[in-house]
Each structure stands twice: as C-alpha cells, then as structure tokens.
Amino acid sequence: MKKLMLGNAAVAQGAYEAGVHLVSSYPGTPSTEITECMATYPQEEVFVEWAPNEKVAAEVAVGASIAGGRAMTCCKHVGLNVMADALFTNSYTGVGGGMVYCVADDPGMHSSQNEQDSRHYARAAKIPMLEPADSLECRDFTKAAFDLSEEFDTPILVRLSTRVSHSQSLVELGEREVHPVKEYQKNIAKYVMMPANAIKRHVVVEERTAKVEALAGDCSFNTVEDNGSDIGVISAGIAYQYAKEALGDKVNYLKLGLVWPLSKKLLKEFAAKCKTVYVIEELDPFIEDACRAMGIDVKGKELFSMLGEYTPSMIKKVVLGEDAAEFVPLEESIPGRPPVMCAGCPHRGTFYVLNKLGVTVSGDIGCYTLGAVAPLAAVDTTICMGASVSAAHGMAKVQGKEFASKLVSVIGDSTFMHSGITGLVDIVYNKGINTILILDNSITGMTGHQDNPTTGKTIRGEATRQVDLIKLCQGIGVERITVADPFDVKNFEKVVKTELATDEPSVIIAQRPCALLKNVKYSGNCVITEKCRKCKLCMKLGCPAISIDKASGAVRIDVTQCNGCGLCIGVCPFGAIEKEEA
Amino acid sequence: MSTKNIMIVGVGGQGTLLASRILGNAVIRKGYDVKVSEVHGMSQRGGSVVTYVKFGDAVHSPIIDKGEADIILAFECLEAYRALPWLKVGGKMIVNNQMINPMPVITGAAEYPADILPKLGAVVDLTAVEALTLAREAGNAKAVNVVLIGVMAKNTEIPYEEWVETIKTTVPPKFLEVNLKAFDLGYNL
Numbered sequence: 001m002k003k004l005m006l007g008n009a010a011v012a013q014g015a016y017e018a019g020v021h022l023v024s025s026y027p028g029t030p031s032t033e034i035t036e037c038m039a040t041y042p043q044e045e046v047f048v049e050w051a052p053n054e055k056v057a058a059e060v061a062v063g064a065s066i067a068g069g070r071a072m073t074c075c076k077h078v079g080l081n082v083m084a085d086a087l088f089t090n091s092y093t094g095v096g097g098g099m100v101y102c103v104a105d106d107p108g109m110h111s112s113q114n115e116q117d118s119r120h121y122a123r124a125a126k127i128p129m130l131e132p133a134d135s136l137e138c139r140d141f142t143k144a145a146f147d148l149s150e151e152f153d154t155p156i157l158v159r160l161s162t163r164v165s166h167s168q169s170l171v172e173l174g175e176r177e178v179h180p181v182k183e184y185q186k187n188i189a190k191y192v193m194m195p196a197n198a199i200k201r202h203v204v205v206e207e208r209t210a211k212v213e214a215l216a217g218d219c220s221f222n223t224v225e226d227n228g229s230d231i232g233v234i235s236a237g238i239a240y241q242y243a244k245e246a247l248g249d250k251v252n253y254l255k256l257g258l259v260w261p262l263s264k265k266l267l268k269e270f271a272a273k274c275k276t277v278y279v280i281e282e283l284d285p286f287i288e289d290a291c292r293a294m295g296i297d298v299k300g301k302e303l304f305s306m307l308g309e310y311t312p313s314m315i316k317k318v319v320l321g322e323d324a325a326e327f328v329p330l331e332e333s334i335p336g337r338p339p340v341m342c343a344g345c346p347h348r349g350t351f352y353v354l355n356k357l358g359v360t361v362s363g364d365i366g367c368y369t370l371g372a373v374a375p376l377a378a379v380d381t382t383i384c385m386g387a388s389v390s391a392a393h394g395m396a397k398v399q400g401k402e403f404a405s406k407l408v409s410v411i412g413d414s415t416f417m418h419s420g421i422t423g424l425v426d427i428v429y430n431k432g433i434n435t436i437l438i439l440d441n442s443i444t445g446m447t448g449h450q451d452n453p454t455t456g457k458t459i460r461g462e463a464t465r466q467v468d469l470i471k472l473c474q475g476i477g478v479e480r481i482t483v484a485d486p487f488d489v490k491n492f493e494k495v496v497k498t499e500l501a502t503d504e505p506s507v508i509i510a511q512r513p514c515a516l517l518k519n520v521k522y523s524g525n526c527v528i529t530e531k532c533r534k535c536k537l538c539m540k541l542g543c544p545a546i547s548i549d550k551a552s553g554a555v556r557i558d559v560t561q562c563n564g565c566g567l568c569i570g571v572c573p574f575g576a577i578e579k580e581e582a
Numbered sequence: 583m584s585t586k587n588i589m590i591v592g593v594g595g596q597g598t599l600l601a602s603r604i605l606g607n608a609v610i611r612k613g614y615d616v617k618v619s620e621v622h623g624m625s626q627r628g629g630s631v632v633t634y635v636k637f638g639d640a641v642h643s644p645i646i647d648k649g650e651a652d653i654i655l656a657f658e659c660l661e662a663y664r665a666l667p668w669l670k671v672g673g674k675m676i677v678n679n680q681m682i683n684p685m686p687v688i689t690g691a692a693e694y695p696a697d698i699l700p701k702l703g704a705v706v707d708l709t710a711v712e713a714l715t716l717a718r719e720a721g722n723a724k725a726v727n728v729v730l731i732g733v734m735a736k737n738t739e740i741p742y743e744e745w746v747e748t749i750k751t752t753v754p755p756k757f758l759e760v761n762l763k764a765f766d767l768g769y770n771l
Binding site: 002004006029030032033110111134163166167168169170238241242244245246309311312313324325326327328329330332334335336337338339340341342367370373374375446448539542544546547548550558560561 | 593594595603606607610615616617618619620621622627628629630641642643644645647648649650660661663664666667668669670671682683684685686687688689690691692693694695705706714723
C-alpha cells in the first residue's frame with residue numbers, strides 16, 4: 001500500500017523495516033518527528049527514548065551498537081555539534097550492530113539559530129553520508145544505511161533538510177526484517193580507544209574510506225540521467241528536486257545519494273560528457289569544492305547563493321536564462337507576522353517582570369527565546385543550549401559584582417536538563433554569584449511537547465521517575481532556591497529583586513505549565529471595563545489578544561485569541577480588567 | 583496531468599496543517615503523485631504559516647514559486663494579501679474574512695492594511711468566506727479549516743464522496759461529526 005508520509009516518518013519506517021532495536025534522541029526541529037514516529041512501533045520490537053541531550057543519545061546508541069543491536073540517534077544540525085564527541089571516535093571503533101546518525105539541517109533557518117551545513121561532519125569524521133531527496137528515499141536510504149554500516153564496519157550519517165523532513169510524499173511500506181541482536185563480543189583493540197589502539201584503528205578508517213569511495217563509483221545511491229544535453233547538473237537531496245523541476249529533461253543529471261565519500265571516477269566521467277557542469281547545492285560548496293580539488297571544472301557558488309533555500313525559478317534563471325512566472329506584485333508594504341508567545345504563555349509573566357526591572361538577560365534556546373521580540377524585548381543573548389547559565393557566569397566575572405546584580409539567566413526545564421546543569425556547577429564551584437531562572441513549564445515546548453526527565457513521563461507516555469529540580473540544585477551546592485509563579489507578577493518581581501541582591505548563586509524556579517498542555521484549563525476570557533484609563537501598561541505584555549483601537553485609543557481584548565489566563569488582570573494598576581466566564 | 587499547485591496560508595494555530603493533510607490524502611485517492619510541504623517549529627507560534635500541496639503525474643519540488651499557485655486558500659486576510667504574488671495570473675483565491683492583528687500592528691509599529699478583500703477582488707478571482715461563522719454553526723470555532731477545505735473541494739474534480747471518506751480517515755473520531763458538518767457548510771456555499 002502506498003502511503004503519504006512525512007520524510008521524518010519515512011526515516012522511522014526505514015529504521016523499523018531494517019530491524020532497528022534502539023533509538024535514542026533529543027528533540028530538535030526539523031528532526032523531532034523521526035523519534036516520535038519511532039515510538040509508535042511496538043515496544044517489544046524497538047526501545048525508544050528521549051535522552052537529556054544529543055551527546056547522551058548518541059552514546060546510548062553507540063553502546064547498543066557495540067552490544068550487537070541495530071541502533072539510531074536523530075538530531076537537528078546543531079544537535080550534531082553536541083554529538084560530535086561520540087561521532088568522531090565512533091568512526092574509529094566502527095560498529096557491532098548497524099549504527100545510524102540521522103541529522104536534519106535547516107537551510108533558511110525556519111527554526112534554528114544558525115545555518116550550518118552538516119555535510120562537513122561526514123568528511124571531518126570520515127563517516128559515509130547518505131542524502132535522500134524525498135520520503136521514499138528517506139525510507140530506502142535509512143534502511144540501506146544499517147546494512148552498509150555492518151558491511152563496512154562504520155557508522156553511517158543520513159542527512160535531511162527541512163523540506164525533506166517536513167514534506168509528505170508517497171511511500172510503499174515494507175515488512176520488518178528480522179535481525180536478532182548479535183552476541184556481545186569483547187574486543188579491546190576495537191572498542192577501547194586509547195592511543196595504542198586508536199593508532200591502529202585510524203589505519204582501518206582510511207582503508208575503509210577507500211573502499212566506500214570505490215562503492216560510490218558504482219552504487220544505486222548515485223544515479224546518472226543522460227538526456228543527451230551539453231549541460232550537466234550535479235546535485236543531491238532537495239536541491240536535486242528543485243533542479244529537476246526547473247530544468248526537466250533539458251540537462252543531464254548526476255544525482256548523488258552518497259554525498260561523502262565522492263567518487264572521482266564517477267564525477268570525472270559525468271563531467272567529461274558535458275560542455276558545462278553546474279553543481280547545485282544549498283548552503284556550502286561541499287560537492288563543488290570536492291570537484292575542483294579533483295580538477296573538474298564546474299560552475300557553482302559564483303552563480304548560486306550560500307544563503308537560505310533555493311527555488312526552481314532561481315535555478316531556471318541561472319542555468320537556462322529563463323524568467324520566472326509572471327505574478328501580481330503587492331503595491332504597498334505590509335506588516336510582517338513574526339512568531340509570538342501564545343496567549344496564556346507562562347513565560348510572558350517572567351519577561352514582563354524582567355523587562356520592567358531592566359536587567360540584562362542571558363537567554364537560551366526554546367519558546368522563551370521569543371522574549372527577545374518587541375514589546376517584551378527582554379533578552380540580550382541567545383547562543384546555544386545551556387549558554388544562558390555559563391555565559392552569564394563569564395559576563396559576571398569580567399563585569400563585576402554591580403553588573404551581576406542586574407543580570408539573570410533564563411533557561412527552560414528541558415534545556416536545563418540538556419546542558420544547563422554543568423554551567424550551574426561551574427558557577428557554584430568557581431564562586432559565581434549569578435541568578436538563574438529555570439522556566440519550568442512542565443514540557444519541552446518549542447519542538448511541540450516532548451516529555452523530558454522533569455515531566456515524569458517517557459516518550460511512550462509511561463509514568464517514570466522524575467528529576468526533582470530543587471533537590472538537583474541543592475545537590476550541586478546552590479543554597480538559595482525559590483519557587484515562584486510568574487503569573488503572580490508582584491511576588492515574582494519581589495523574588496527576582498531579592499535574589500539579585502544576594503552575593504551568592506541563586507536559582508528561581510518559575511513554575512507554571514505551558515498553556516497548550518491538555519491538562520491546563522483556563523476558562524472564559526478577559527474584558528476591559530470602563531475603569532480603564534488607557535495607561536497601556538497591559539500592552540507591555542505583548543499578548544496577541546490585547547490591542548489598541550486606533551480610532552478611539554481604547555484598549556480591547558479579542559475574545560477569539562484570549563484564553564482567560566488572567567495575567568493582564570494582575571498587571572492592571574486600576575483593576576480595569578475582569579474575567580468574563582463563558 | 584500537469585502539476586496542480588495549491589497553497590494554504592494562515593496564522594500559526596489556525597489548523598492549516600490539518601487542512602493540507604486532508605487535501606493531500608484526498609488527492610492520493612485519485613492516484614496522483616503528490617507532495618505536501620509543511621512548516622513546524624518556531625514559525626508555528628502565531629507566525630505566518632505556509633503549506634504547499636502539489637499533485638500531478640510526477641511532482642519533484644515540494645515548494646511553490648511566485649506566480650505558480652493555481653489556488654490559494656487563505657485562513658486570514660493579511661496572510662492572503664501577503665501570498666498574492668504566489669498566485670498564478672488568473673488563479674483563484676479563497677479567503678476567510680477573519681482578520682488577526684500581527685504583533686507589529688498590536689504594538690503600533692505598523693498598520694493593518696485597509697480594504698484587503700476589495701483590493702484582492704480587483705485583481706484575482708476571489709471567493710470570500712465567513713468561515714468562523716460557519717464553523718460556529720457547525721458546532722466548533724476550530725473547524726474553520728474544514729469549512730475552507732469544503733469551499734475549495736468544490737473547485738476540484740475530486741468527487742464529494744472521496745472528500746468525506748478522506749475526512750473520516752484523517753480527523754480524530756470525536757471531532758468527526760462537527761468536521762463533516764463544517765465541510766458540508768463550505769462545500770454547499
């Protein structure tokens with residue numbers, strides 16, 4: 001039966017059909033659904049988990065592979081940075097059962113803090129990389145990756161991009177292959193990477209790469225489509241789909257499915273038959289640089305951008321010189337619609353207070369990054385997961401006590417579990433005096449509600465032990481820990497002021513669940529009464545339900561947007577906002 | 583058949599994703615090749631959301647370029663206006679008449695453009711729909727998406743029964759009755 005499947009779901013299906021035994025990941029757009037879909041397969045067949053971060057996830061999968069099972073770990077591009085420590089040495093150890101790292105890049109940065117090109121990791125860690133171009137290939141390549149992994153004794157990288165991960169196309173479903181977990185075999189020379197062993201394993205890695213390169217010259221992942229043209233196009237992944245739509249059968253194609261290592265023989269033979277060869281790839285000139293190093297004359301980034309996503313019309317213009325379709329242009333500039341915190345978001349109370357106090361906010365990765373958007377505009381920095389805590393320590397150490405008394409870190413519950421803990425250890429150990437706000441909304445929010453070690457539930461929704469944030473911080477050595485509700489803005493402000501004034505590390509746990517959680521039930525909606533003096537203080541909340549009527553200057557609440565959370569009621573100094581029950 | 587391009591635009595949280603899935607599943611019942619491109623993650627948080635549905639004999643790119651959408655289904659007026667350059671010259675727009683202020687309008691940094699529907703009506707084949715009213719009539723304000731799918735369904739060659747079957751397999755059982763009613767209200771407009 002053919003089924004319309006998300007690329008991510010098809011990766012999960014491919015791993016399932018390949019008989020995968022264990023999948024461990026940390027959520028990250030655009031990769032999250034792979035692991036969520038994995039958890040829909042029977043738990044007798046595959047163990048699936050959310051790990052606290054990508055490094056842990058990768059190590060869990062590597063362990064499963066060494067122990068003889070087929071294992072996979074999935075992440076977004078920046079998650080691969082966190083995994084990298086395991087990745088580079090796993091390349092040396094090779095595998096027991098098949099081992100697959102699936103990484104999803106985000107050209108155009110739909111939901112990311114940078115636009116890095118993960119293909120560089122394949123070359124740097126010397127790990128073969130497959131790149132599917134649609135959902136069917138997601139299934140096929142992932143499935144094949146496990147066999148390749150065992151055949152060549154190497155982990156395999158599968159690279160996706162947002163438009164492959166989050167596009168649905170047709171997939172013919174297959175049956176699960178039976179691959180029993182192999183018997184565990186102790187092998188010190190292969191799995192203990194101390195210098196004497198690693199020196200020998202590096203030799204194996206180089207020999208292996210030569211073998212995979214030979215495979216690249218003649219395998220079903222790389223296909224040539226000869227349309228008898230003078231023009232050749234070398235492409236891979238989603239860029240191939242754009243090229244194919246733009247250029248049809250007017251050019252010849254070399255579609256690469258195995259994007260590292262590349263076969264010199266294959267590339268040279270293809271290029272020799274064409275007068276002009278274009279390399280069409282989003283982000284960095286990865287294939288282009290390899291072609292040039294092989295002495296193949298190609299056209300690439302001098303004509304195409306290194307920034308963002310490509311489109312078929314942009315390719316058509318460059319290669320064929322044809323203009324894009326005619327369209328009706330907009331005759332006025334119109335307001336953008338940036339993402340905002342939802343109505344009822346618990347973070348709104350936190351950032352309202354931080355904005356009011358005018359403190360410096362060391363931010364982190366999650367929904368609360370939106371605290372940087374006007375009118376809250378309360379966040380100063382966002383770098384990577386966990387940096388809110390550790391970067392604030394660095395800020396305080398160079399700027400001194402006075403600065404530190406007006407500096408806070410904000411980090412979500414899941415992000416704190418991911419890599420905030422170690423930063424807090426550093427602060428305590430090195431006599432820091434920072435104030436850390438853990439925004440505990442009872443879920444991993446931005447990626448669409450995944451459970452984490454603080455929620456008390458596994459990926460399959462089963463009850464499990466729950467990390468106690470208070471005890472955890474106590475164990476690290478933090479003596480000042482306060483739990484406060486960010487919707488009780490008066491008390492919350494008092495708590496933040498008190499903790500900023502102390503000369504020791506303190507943690508404030510801002511506790512209120514995400515408004516989108518099913519068990520959170522706000523009712524009715526808020527209304528502005530005649531007591532309103534148009535002071536516009538409520539407008540500082542940046543609530544999507546509250547706006548000002550241009551003509552009358554009156555504040556109004558849109559009942560279709562308001563969920564009755566009541567934050568504005570507590571903020572209004574004149575008691576002019578009331579709750580209207582439905 | 584040459585590829586047919588349908589673009590669904592709206593505001594994060596309005597249910598555009600479900601609409602694109604219903605459309606995609608209805609199309610495969612007719613045996614076409616199909617690609618549905620979705621948006622997940624940060625941009626979903628109250629931001630502009632765009633999904634593409636493309637079907638035909640062979641579909642390569644999952645995205646739609648400017649000037650290439652046969653139909654644009656818009657869940658909100660400003661988002662319809664923003665999407666105008668993507669419509670094929672002579673294409674059709676189905677627009678929910680709801681207006682949702684984006685944050686720059688709420689903070690007073692920008693103004694919501696005036697008279698969007700008349701402006702669109704002057705340059706494209708426009709069908710304006712009071713989808714929120716119809717969704718409430720069906721029993722749930724959240725069924726706006728299925729009302730709009732109903733309006734659009736009338737503009738395709740896919741028969742009514744196929745749509746009903748698709749909705750039955752795509753939406754959760756407890757919302758089925760409301761959604762079927764919402765679909766009919768849109769279809770029979």
